[in-house]
Amino acid sequence: MKLxxxxxxxxxxxxxxxxxAEVGVQGMTVTEVKGFGRQRGHTELYRGAEYVVDFLPxxxxxxxxxxxxxxxxxxxxxxxxxxxxxxxxxxxxxxxAQVYRIRTGETGDQAI
Amino acid sequence: MTKTKSAVAALVMxxxxxLALAQTVDSGATxxxxxxxxxxxxxxxxxxxxxxxxxxxxRNVLSVLMQCFALCxxxxxxxxxxxxxxxxxxxxxxxxxxxxxxxxxxxxNTVSGLVPESVFTMFxxxxxxxxxxxxxxxxxxxxRFAGMLLFSILWFVVVYLPVTHWVWGGxxxxxxxxxxxxxxxxxxxxAGVAALVAALVVGKRNGFPNTAMPPHNLTMTxxxxxxxxxxxxxxxAGSALxxxxxxxxAMLVTHVGAAAGAVAWMALEWVRFGKPSVLGIVTGMxxxxxxxxxxxxxxxxxxxxxxxxxAGVVCFFATQLVKRKLRIDDSLDVFPVHGVGGFxxxxxxxxxxxxxxxxxxxxxxxxxGAQLTTQLIGAVxxxxxxxxxxxxxxxxxxxxxxxxxxxxxxxxxxxxxLHEERGYSL
Numbered sequence: 273m274k275l276x277x278x279x280x281x282x283x284x285x286x287x288x289x290x291x292x293a294e295v296g297v298q299g300m301t302v303t304e305v306k307g308f309g310r311q312r313g314h315t316e317l318y319r320g321a322e323y324v325v326d327f328l329p330x331x332x333x334x335x336x337x338x339x340x341x342x343x344x345x346x347x348x349x350x351x352x353x354x355x356x357x358x359x360x361x362x363x364x365x366x367x368x369a370q371v372y373r374i375r376t377g378e379t380g381d382q383a384i
Numbered sequence: 385m386t387k388t389k390s391a392v393a394a395l396v397m398x399x400x401x402x403l404a405l406a407q408t409v410d411s412g413a414t415x416x417x418x419x420x421x422x423x424x425x426x427x428x429x430x431x432x433x434x435x436x437x438x439x440x441x442x443r444n445v446l447s448v449l450m451q452c453f454a455l456c457x458x459x460x461x462x463x464x465x466x467x468x469x470x471x472x473x474x475x476x477x478x479x480x481x482x483x484x485x486x487x488x489x490x491x492x493n494t495v496s497g498l499v500p501e502s503v504f505t506m507f508x509x510x511x512x513x514x515x516x517x518x519x520x521x522x523x524x525x526x527x528r529f530a531g532m533l534l535f536s537i538l539w540f541v542v543v544y545l546p547v548t549h550w551v552w553g554g555x556x557x558x559x560x561x562x563x564x565x566x567x568x569x570x571x572x573x574x575a576g577v578a579a580l581v582a583a584l585v586v587g588k589r590n591g592f593p594n595t596a597m598p599p600h601n602l603t604m605t606x607x608x609x610x611x612x613x614x615x616x617x618x619x620x621a622g623s624a625l626x627x628x629x630x631x632x633x634a635m636l637v638t639h640v641g642a643a644a645g646a647v648a649w650m651a652l653e654w655v656r657f658g659k660p661s662v663l664g665i666v667t668g669m670x671x672x673x674x675x676x677x678x679x680x681x682x683x684x685x686x687x688x689x690x691x692x693x694x695a696g697v698v699c700f701f702a703t704q705l706v707k708r709k710l711r712i713d714d715s716l717d718v719f720p721v722h723g724v725g726g727f728x729x730x731x732x733x734x735x736x737x738x739x740x741x742x743x744x745x746x747x748x749x750x751x752x753g754a755q756l757t758t759q760l761i762g763a764v765x766x767x768x769x770x771x772x773x774x775x776x777x778x779x780x781x782x783x784x785x786x787x788x789x790x791x792x793x794x795x796x797x798x799x800x801x802l803h804e805e806r807g808y809s810l
Contacts, residue, residue: 316598317657320704323596
């Protein structure tokens with residue numbers, strides 16, 4: 273099992289959600305986050321006083337998947353989130369030690 | 385009102401109050417002044433409070449609203465006790481006497497000009513309220529409430545009341561023929577200079593100018609600015625103290641001045657920085673309004689247009705100078721917008737009052753140059769008296785109670801530290 277964490281541009285979120293639903297993902301966690309990468313920040317100007325804003329708003333999508341789903345899910349996210357410009361985001365894949373469904377007590381692939 | 389006029393009025397009143405009332409109170413003027421008074425109070429609460437409140441960071445929003453509100457209340461009390469009297473009662477060239485302390489003699493049937501004196505004193509009180517409230521923008525986000533209150537009370541007594549008497553209460557500037565229709569010197573130069581001195585004495589906010597201190601809610605700021613625009617009709621057109629052509633023309637040139645100031649500032653930003661900003665357009669509007677204020681009863685529509693455009697340009701560059709070159713933390717730009725605008729407007733009043741420039745005309749035998757000299761004397765005298773007195777008062781207050789919060793309190797935010805409240809629980 274893997275935990276796929278994707279940080280994407282906020283305006284791509286609906287497309288990412290739909291793409292994941294199409295490949296059969298049944299649940300996800302979405303968080304509004306801030307950060308920077310190669311896109312860096314932007315500047316804001318108030319009555320001529322210039323401020324550099326380092327952290328840009330992004331959306332973090334977390335999906336837990338069984339091993340055979342990993343490639344399809346990653347492809348779906350890339351396809352949906354890509355604009356081709358700096359700042360499209362990143363995908364991190366980590367091993368999941370265990371998963372529990374709280375209501376039934378199921379574990380492992382059953383719980384995903 | 386001149387000495388003779390008020391003496392005659394008092395005599396007539398004493399002989400026959402009902403007759404005096406019937407002869408002198410103009411119901412149209414009274415209705416308009418009642419309305420104008422409400423509009424000018426609306427400029428401070430909530431207009432200026434929202435305008436300033438949106439410009440500070442979210443942890444200080446309540447401190448700004450609180451300062452505006454508290455000043456409104458305290459100035460009102462001082463006004464009743466002796467403020468109105470010191471500004472408008474018979475006195476010397478410098479300050480009014482105490483004959484109207486506790487509003488003595490201001491009764492239902494007392495008349496001032498075309499309106500009941502109760503209306504006149506209420507109208508003038510709303511100007512007295514907004515002036516110290518304007519100053520707080522200079523030292524926002526770092527000043528203790530107690531220090532601010534003590535400073536404001538002393539400043540109001542030592543600066544606002546005398547200067548009002550000089551200009552509108554029959555003092556030495558009035559005698560010279562100084563033209564300040566609605567408060568270019570009394571309100572705007574006064575507030576601007578005081579804010580600048582206070583910003584210097586209190587010192588920069590921690591992190592200025594390197595840390596980002598963006599406005600926390602520009603929607604609030606635009607709401608406040610829009611209320612100021614409408615309220616300013618009461619401010620300037622109300623200053624005609626009548627419901628007549630002079631009031632109508634004052635409203636027209638005020639509106640044109642605001643629009644021209646806004647357009648000029650927007651255009652400059654667009655050219656220099658590549659983007660026209662919301663804060664820029666509303667700041668230009670306030671600059672236009674502050675600058676047209678002294679001229680509003682004397683100039684024509686084209687004068688208003690030019691004064692507004694000049695205001696946008698001059699105040700824009702003044703803001704850049706104070707903030708970026710001199711690095712003075714006049715936090716909400718009170719000096720470059722109100723001080724510089726008011727000063728510019730006082731000088732331009734001399735030019736655009738003239739018949740040849742579409743104005744109502746200068747007094748007989750007075751040239752534009754001579755009027756300009758009078759205007760310059762009035763503006764400089766106001767700035768000098770205000771600057772020196774503000775400095776002395778701040779130093780005195782700082783001995784009694786600290787003006788400034790500690791560094792840690794400043795970073796926690798004044799709302800929590802001074803008022804134990806939060807502006808937002810989202």
